[in-house]
Each structure stands twice: as structure tokens, then as C-alpha cells.
Amino acid sequence: MDAHMPRYSDERKAAVLNKLLPPHNRTVVSVSAEEGISDVTLYSWLKQCRQQGMPVPGNRNNGDEWSPEAKLAAVIETAPMSEAELGAYCREKGLYPEQIQRWKAGCLQGAGMQVESDKTAHKQQREARKTIKKLQAEVRRKDRVLAETTSLLVLSKKLEALYGETPDNEDN
Structure with missing residues (x-):
């Protein structure tokens, strides 16, 4: 560490970096003038942030x-x-206009995929409702058959009780 370089508190350094990093992304020149800290020091702080993996404007x-x-x-x-205006915005944020265009295309693609996803979900719901109706009709049909079979069985038992023989043994 250079003996001539002033030492800044962590709080002051954090406050100054806050102006330089997203979402503010102010320029080193403007913050340097405002804070009275050399641009060399500010670039050094930004380099440290970049090495820690933080998104730093100007690091394209x-x-x-x-x-x-x-x-x-x-x-x-x-x-x-x-x-x-877009050019100025991109310079301030450390971006290229092409990146914004790619992001916009990605947003539109995502919205398109959402529409397709909604259509697919709607189609699946329609198919599921059809299947449910078919199954309900099948259950009702089977309930009717079961009721008829039960009635015939009860009737058969009553006849057997009445005549004391099974309908199968009629030739005895």
C-alpha cells in the first residue's frame, strides 16, 4: 500500500462504490469530482469488485x-x-446497445413462449374435461348395469324362495 494514499473507512468506501455500481452506475469521473477521491483509487476499488465477481459497469x-x-x-x-439517448444510457451503464437488443428479443421470446404454454395448458384442460365426461358416463352406465344385475339377482332369490327350487332345476 502506497504511504501517500489516504485510507478510507469501509463505510465511506461502500457509500462511494454504491454510486459507481448498479443500479446507479455513475461514472468514475463524476464521482471522483464529487467525492474528492482520485479516479485511480476509484478504478482500483472497481477492479477489486470485479475480482470478487460483482457486475461492474465498464466491464463489458x-x-x-x-x-x-x-x-x-x-x-x-x-x-x-x-x-x-440509448447510446448515452449504455455508456453510463457499461453496456452495448446490442446487449439491450438481445435482452429485448429474449423478453419477446419469453412472452411468446408464455402464450404457447398457455395454449398448451388450455388444450390439456379441454382434453382432461373430455376424459372426465367419458369416465363419468362409463361409471353411470356401469352403475345402471350393476343395478339391473342386482335387481335380477334379488328377483331370482325371491322366485327361488317362492317355488323352493332354482330355475336351473326345472326339469326335476
């Missing part, structure tokens, strides 16, 4: 490490923007 490889919620928010925020 990390744009796709944004959470799905953050990507959707970026797509929504940039939707009404002109090309120039």
Missing part, C-alpha cells in the same frame, strides 16, 4: 450477468429512447 463482459429483473428493467427504461 458482465452486462449479461445482470439479473433477469435488471435486464427487463433496462429494456423497459430504454424502450422509448432515441438512438442517441
